[in-house]
Amino acid sequence: MTDATQMNDSGGDTVWVEHEALIDRIPRSVAMIFLFVVVVGIWDLVTRMGWVNAIILPTPAETWADLIFVGKNLIAGEYMLDALWTTTLTVFYGFLIAVTIGFSLGVLVGETKFGERAVMPYLVAIDTMPKVAFAPLFIAWLGFDIASKVALAAFIATFPIVVATAAGLYAASENERMLFKSIGASRMQTLLRLKLPTGLPYIFTGLKIASVGVMAGAITGEFLGGGKGFGALIRQSASQLDTPRVFALILYLSLLGLALYFTVVWAQRRFVFWNKSDRPGGVA
Amino acid sequence: MAEVQPLRTQPAAPVARPVYEIARLSKTYARNRLVALEDVNLTIHKGEFVSVIGSSGCGKSTLLKIMAGLMPPTTGRVVLEGKPVVGTRPDIGMMFQQATLLPWKTTIENITLPIEIREGRGAAQAARDKAMDLLQLVGLGDFANVYPGELSGGMAQRASICRMLVSDPAMLLLDEPFSALDELTRDFMNMELQRICSERNATTFLVTHSLAEAVILSDRILVMKARPGHIVEDIKIDLPRPRTLEMINTPQFGEIVAHIRDLLGKEASE
Numbered sequence: 070m071t072d073a074t075q076m077n078d079s080g081g082d083t084v085w086v087e088h089e090a091l092i093d094r095i096p097r098s099v100a101m102i103f104l105f106v107v108v109v110g111i112w113d114l115v116t117r118m119g120w121v122n123a124i125i126l127p128t129p130a131e132t133w134a135d136l137i138f139v140g141k142n143l144i145a146g147e148y149m150l151d152a153l154w155t156t157t158l159t160v161f162y163g164f165l166i167a168v169t170i171g172f173s174l175g176v177l178v179g180e181t182k183f184g185e186r187a188v189m190p191y192l193v194a195i196d197t198m199p200k201v202a203f204a205p206l207f208i209a210w211l212g213f214d215i216a217s218k219v220a221l222a223a224f225i226a227t228f229p230i231v232v233a234t235a236a237g238l239y240a241a242s243e244n245e246r247m248l249f250k251s252i253g254a255s256r257m258q259t260l261l262r263l264k265l266p267t268g269l270p271y272i273f274t275g276l277k278i279a280s281v282g283v284m285a286g287a288i289t290g291e292f293l294g295g296g297k298g299f300g301a302l303i304r305q306s307a308s309q310l311d312t313p314r315v316f317a318l319i320l321y322l323s324l325l326g327l328a329l330y331f332t333v334v335w336a337q338r339r340f341v342f343w344n345k346s347d348r349p350g351g352v353a
Numbered sequence: 354m355a356e357v358q359p360l361r362t363q364p365a366a367p368v369a370r371p372v373y374e375i376a377r378l379s380k381t382y383a384r385n386r387l388v389a390l391e392d393v394n395l396t397i398h399k400g401e402f403v404s405v406i407g408s409s410g411c412g413k414s415t416l417l418k419i420m421a422g423l424m425p426p427t428t429g430r431v432v433l434e435g436k437p438v439v440g441t442r443p444d445i446g447m448m449f450q451q452a453t454l455l456p457w458k459t460t461i462e463n464i465t466l467p468i469e470i471r472e473g474r475g476a477a478q479a480a481r482d483k484a485m486d487l488l489q490l491v492g493l494g495d496f497a498n499v500y501p502g503e504l505s506g507g508m509a510q511r512a513s514i515c516r517m518l519v520s521d522p523a524m525l526l527l528d529e530p531f532s533a534l535d536e537l538t539r540d541f542m543n544m545e546l547q548r549i550c551s552e553r554n555a556t557t558f559l560v561t562h563s564l565a566e567a568v569i570l571s572d573r574i575l576v577m578k579a580r581p582g583h584i585v586e587d588i589k590i591d592l593p594r595p596r597t598l599e600m601i602n603t604p605q606f607g608e609i610v611a612h613i614r615d616l617l618g619k620e621a622s623e
Contacts, residue, residue: 244449251421251447252467262470266457343456343502 127313135317143321149302156298157325159215159287163222164329167279171227172272175234179268180260189235196228201289208294218290218298225286226279233275237268270344273337280333284326299325369398372556373420373524378429380415380582388581389415393429395575395584397524397556402547404559404567405575405584408617412582413560414528420558421447421526434523443471446522448530452509454501454516461485461497464515471520480519487515490549507538514549525550525557532562539563540598543570547596564610569596576616586616 095103109129115121116128127135142149174192177184204221211217241264249259291300299322306314373396380390389412397403405413418424419431422441431438433445454463462469462477464484469477488494491511501509510530517525530546531539543566550557561567567574574588590609592600600606 242451242453244451245453245455247423248447248449248453249470250423251441251445252470253441253443254470258470263455266455343500 124310124312127316131313132316135313136320139314139317139321149299152297152299152302153321153325155215155296156287156291156300156322159218159222159290159298160283160325160329162215162219163283163287164226164280166219166223167226167230167283168276170223171230171275171279172234174227175231175272175275176238176260178231179235179238180264185235192228192231196232200225200228200286204290204293207290213294213296215296215298217294218287218296218300221290222283222286226283229278229282230272230275233271233273233278234268237271237275238264239268240264240271241267269341270337273333273341276333276337277330280329281326284322284329288322369400371396372399372401372434373397373558374430374432375420376430378416378419378431379427380412380419380424381427390419390426391581391583393582393584397558399556400554401573402550402555402557402559402571403573403575404561404571405577406561406564406567406613406617407577407582408579409562411577411579413577415582416577417526417528417558417560420524421445443467443520444523446517446520446525448510448513448517448525448527450529450532452501452504452506452513454504454509454512456501459498459500460493460504460512461488463501463512464488464519466516467520484515484519487518488512490552491515491545505538506534507542510534510542511545514546518549518553523556525555527557527559529561530559531566539566544598546570547594551595564613565601567613568592568606568609569598569600574613576613578617588613 112126113129116123116126123131139149143153174184174188178189178192179185201221203224204217207217207220207224211220238260245263245267246259249263254262287298288300288303291298292304295301299318303315303318303322306312306318375393375395378390378393378395379388381388393416395403405416407413415424419426420433420438422438422445425439433442438445454460455466458466461481461484464487465477465480468480485494485497488497491514493508493511493515496504496508496512501512504512513530531542534542547570549555559567559570568590569592571590574590575584576586576588577583578585588609592603592605
């Protein structure tokens with residue numbers, strides 16, 4: 070008989086060894102770098118071998134060179150920095166307006182019967198429309214300047230905030246409402262001291278979705294309405310078939326999106342310190 | 354099935370001052386014309402511990418909500434300390450199935466919450482010493498400044514006992530307060546509740562699903578039945594005080610439990 074069988078029969082402790090698959094044991098950083106190298110390797114291969122036309126997909130080296138070029142332009146404070154600043158302002162104002170309107174409408178819908186019965190159906194109806202289709206209207210109303218882009222960005226980002234705020238206000242449990250009622254809290258006190266704090270995790274989820282939407286809105290606005298933003302630069306480069314430049318610009322643009330997103334995540338950690346179930350970087 | 358005989362007929366106990374008086378109370382929900390309560394009469398005296406037991410839908414939660422001033426009666430008299438109950442009042446303390454502690458406030462801030470809501474932050478600050486004494490009373494003195502996320506279920510319910518007591522209510526209303534706890538913790542909490550109530554000579558009204566819990570804690574048990582909700586029997590429990598968990602195994606205890614089960618079972622078979 071083998072040793073293993075004898076050990077099982079010996080009446081000693083039962084020893085279990087749990088095997089974790091190799092793929093689950095790789096540390097996060099190593100796994101991320103590994104995937105990056107693999108993807109860039111495949112990318113390099115298909116472009117180097119000429120399997121894909123260089124106009125459609127530039128080589129990693131070309132893209133890298135353009136990344137450096139754009140980076141230098143930005144650092145030197147030349148025209149690309151102006152464009153990025155324009156887009157940043159658009160995103161900032163758009164987000165600010167979306168938060169203000171979205172939060173107010175969310176409280177109206179979540180807290181009043183009128184809002185729930187009269188306002189919400191219209192919001193749902195508008196929300197189901199493809200909001201980008203409103204871009205020509207905003208341009209017609211507000212012109213080719215930054216205002217029309219701000220409007221589109223805010224328009225897209227408002228709805229997730231409304232829905233999240235309203236849902237957040239419903240989140241307090243029946244018992245918690247009864248507690249507040251039993252200790253004589255007014256409607257305003259219940260809203261400010263119970264419903265809003267309870268709803269904060271929901272509201273922040275809405276803000277994260279909105280932070281992604283506001284970027285999409287700003288860039289779409291710049292694509293369709295021209296102007297001086299980063300979106301216009303991308304469209305220009307694309308029309309000149311300068312694909313490496315398009316890639317480089319998109320990568321820098323994504324930094325703006327990431328900055329906004331992680332500002333929201335930071336604020337959530339700061340203000341919703343009690344909700345530890347939230348995972349860093351998670352979308353929801 | 355044989356007719357269930359009343360358990361004991363005793364002359365009224367030494368009369369304490371009546372605290373809560375309910376007479377000819379009825380409640381009909383207009384929407385579906387459901388009679389939730391019909392002709393409920395009940396007087397709770399100072400220092401008395403009264404439980405109500407019954408299957409779900411028997412109207413005991415409705416009764417509790419009316420007593421708390423959270424819901425108006427359709428007809429009848431509802432009077433606490435000589436004043437009719439027409440809304441929530443500071444002299445009523447409530448406790449719920451869940452501890453309902455706010456996770457963004459520390460334990461002690463949660464306890465002073467009723468004062469903060471009624472009288473503002475300054476008054477809540479001033480009540481901290483008192484809240485601290487209450488925390489000591491339930492054995493949570495070391496947990497005043499932690500957030501509720503770090504408290505166990507039993508500890509959280511003990512904190513909510515403190516919150517209920519902080520405004521020195523004349524009447525305590527408990528809505529199945531320990532039903533979410535595991536059985537061992539629940540037994541322990543019941544003994545704690547008995548100790549706290551007797552130390553403060555508190556007048557208490559408890560809604561519960563648990564026969565053993567009702568018997569071990571109460572001076573009187575009201576057995577309620579549904580359609581329409583009414584009190585079928587008012588049972589006096591004369592087990593000696595202080596009660597202990599060992600009493601659960603005595604014949605007298607078993608007799609009372611069997612009697613209530615019989616009463617409730619009769620309804621189920623109808």
